[in-house]
Amino acid sequence: MSEVFVEGFGVSVGKKSERLVVKRKGEVIFERPFFEVERVIVCTEGATVSSSAVHECVKNGIPVEFLSYSGKPYASLVSPNLGGTVKTRRAQLLSYEDARGVMLGRAFALGKLRSSANNLKYYAKYRKSADRAAYDFVYRRVDGIEALARQTEDIEGEKVGEVRGALLNVEGRAANLYWEGVRRIVPEFPGREGRGASDLVNSLLNYGYGILYNRVLSAVTRAGLDPFAGYVHTDRPGKPSLVLDLIEEFRAPVVDRAILGALGMGFKVGMDGEYLDEKTRKLAAARVRERLAVRVTHRGKKQTLENIVHAQARSVASFVRDGTPYKPFVGSW
Structure with missing residues (x-):
């Protein structure tokens, strides 16, 4: 294929x-x-x-997917017959108002935090001998993120609206620590910037996230879930909040690992005005696709990261519909 x-x-x-x-x-x-x-x-x-x-x-x-020059997805065409069962969507909507929403929101946050910590461990292990100061700096950030993950495990509530602020707080604090670690490893990285980024590193990351976003959207849709009914990300017209929730488990192990790894190996980046040039976009997309094709151990067997994205979406559906326990994906290091 x-x-x-x-x-x-x-x-x-x-x-x-x-x-x-x-x-x-x-x-x-x-x-x-x-x-x-x-x-x-x-x-x-x-x-x-x-x-x-x-x-x-x-x-x-x-699926036919459309990305802007900056990598922002703006359309996706899929068959209306891929949406699964009404039972799944009804259960998904009801879960927002009970403890299932809390459990999913907490799981998404834990997946993000633990994968972020493991990504920093991956980058740090190659610097333990060559640059001990950088290694120690990064591991202090790892310790901080892991402490926040332990705090996240204790967040409780009757419905997700009661815990959203606490979850976003720990995610934001962990993100600051994570990008501080990345900045020490990638000297040309000015700090994380999303929309409107004009520097090379953030432009590459945003473009990669756009590609990943479409993968997660496809997986959520095929699992029979409503992409606009999320948990941690709030509902807004046109905002696929469930996609934005689930993608958090995969940003670090897929896009960050692909893009930052490529930069570490001398990846040459070109800009066309404020956007990545065509050659760079192709190379960045190829790196992300290669990373998605990597096989890792998940639930006791080797699977590609792309298949794991779909497996996690199906697990969300099974959890809200049938009560099957949901475990977040955590990237290895």
């Missing part, structure tokens, strides 16, 4: 017989049977996608 990444101006995506065809200025640059295509990602405003290609994609369960 392959992922079709559409970049550049003058590109068209169409259907010919049972094949997906990508052309640039009338010349075929990619052609593949639909049954061999996993997803289509359009990362340019200068492309056209035919209705026949869209129809064939949704018929075959192939």
Whole structure:
């Protein structure tokens, strides 16, 4: 199965017989049977996608995703028949008002904190001999994050609205510690900045998060969950709060590990004005996709990180619907 990444101006995506065809200025640059295509990602405003290609994609369960030049997802096309059962969505909505919402919110936060701590351990272990001061600096941040994780375990309430402030507080404090550690390891990193970032490191991270976001959105939708009904992130029109909750388990072990690792190996970054240039976007996307294809041990067996994203979404559905215990994913180091 392959992922079709559409970049550049003058590109068209169409259907010919049972094949997906990508052309640039009338010349075929990619052609593949639909049954061999996993997803289509359009990362340019200068492309056209035919209705026949869209129809064939949704018929075959192939998501068509759209990213801005900064990596922000702005649309995703999926089949309306992939949404699972009404029972799951009813249970999801009801869980917001009882202890299930608290348990999920706490689990998402614990996954984020423990994965962040493990990421810093991963970066620090290569500096223990070469730069002891950096190693000690990073491990003080690790200790701080792990202490906050222990505090998170003790957060209790009858419904998630009662504990949201406490969860966001520990997440925010842990994030400050985490990015302090990253800044010591990546000297050119100015500190974390989300929307509107113009520096190279944050631009790469934001672009990678955009790719991951679409993976989580696809997983949540396929699990039969409502992506807009989350727990820790508040409900707002057009805000897929459940996606933003679940993605926290995967930012550090997927995107941060891929992007910061690439920078550590001399990854060359180019900018086109305030955005990453086309070559850099392609390379960054390739790094994130490679990371998603890495196999790690999860629930006693080797699985790709991409499959684990889907497994976690299904676990959320099983928890709210059937009461099956939910355990957050924690990246290893």
